Amino acid sequence: MKHQNVFLLLGNKPCYSLLGSVLLVCFLFMTSFVYAQEQKRITVEFENESLAEVLKKLEKLSSYKILFTYDQVQKYSVTASLKNVSILEALKKVLEGKPFVYSDITDDKYISVKYQKLDEKIVDVKTISGYVVDSKYEPLPGVTVIIKGTTVGVATNSEGKFELSVP
Incomplete structure (x- = not known):
């Protein structure tokens, strides 16, 4: 055969x-x-937990490494209920009212939380969001969006979207 x-x-x-x-x-x-x-979504509750522990838990629930200085966050606590939110929405909620800011996702794996002294004159924080597209209206991922004259900025996600919290 x-x-x-x-x-x-x-x-x-x-x-x-x-x-x-x-x-x-x-x-x-x-x-x-x-x-x-x-698009991984997070659902979790925190009841008077230290901010350091909350950041560690959020890191485990997401696919990102959250960078922070333990000494800066240790004296803050968090009580929050998060339901079906993104990692950036979760960070916005747990850092609300605290003197910290977070960066957008860097290199598709890192988010940094940094201490930023709150100015007593600043009472309102605005959120600016949008999309960055090319001339054919195709999304541009990884583009850095910075507020002119500051170091406040974020990078666009895979869909060209960005969200930035500013005083």
Whole structure:
């Protein structure tokens, strides 16, 4: 008995379209998996827990490394109920009313929480959000958006979106 190579045939031609379809489905599956990781939502409650412990828990619940100085956060506590929020929304809530700011996600894996002395004259914090797109209105991920004359800034996410809290 002769050994023959086995090919999927459509008529007398190999079925390349089937192979292309299989590769396309694999690519779409991988893309949706990566997108699902970025969209991970957090649901958790904190009852009078130290800010340091809260940041550590948020780090474990997300796919990001949260960088902070323990000595700066140790004297603050958090009571909050978070339901189906992103990591940045969670940080906004747990840092509310405290003298800390957080950066947007850097290198798709780091978020830093930094001490920032609150100015007594500043009573209102505004949130600015938007999208950065190219001339064809395609989103531009990883673009740095900075408030002119300050060091306050964020980078756009994979969809070109940014959110920035400013006094």
